[in-house]
Amino acid sequence: MAKPKVELKPRPVDVQRAILQAEREAHENSIFQAEFRIEAQQRLKVVLGNEVVEPIKALTKQVEESMVIIALIDEKLAALPDEPEKRAE
Numbered sequence: 001m002a003k004p005k006v007e008l009k010p011r012p013v014d015v016q017r018a019i020l021q022a023e024r025e026a027h028e029n030s031i032f033q034a035e036f037r038i039e040a041q042q043r044l045k046v047v048l049g050n051e052v053v054e055p056i057k058a059l060t061k062q063v064e065e066s067m068v069i070i071a072l073i074d075e076k077l078a079a080l081p082d083e084p085e086k087r088a089e
Contacts, residue, residue: 013080020080024073027066034059034066 011019038059041052 014083017077017080017083020073020077024070024077027070027073030066031063034062 041055044050045052
């Protein structure tokens with residue numbers, strides 16, 4: 001079976017910007033969530049004596065990966081052409 005050919009049109013700059021900003025927001029939320037989960041794992045260790053090394057390592061990796069992705073998003077946003085100034089009507 002042949003692979004389907006899909007041709008995607010380039011996204012308009014304002015759409016690219018909106019998508020990148022939404023993606024950045026999602027990664028910021030992932031960092032917030034992972035940091036909370038790290039804190040919760042640490043609390044579980046103190047209160048219940050649970051072993052938390054692996055969960056904290058995985059969550060720390062998630063934070064690091066999201067930070068790298070946010071840096072890439074910021075580069076892409078900075079490379080987009082400036083928005084034309086909106087005229088006052």
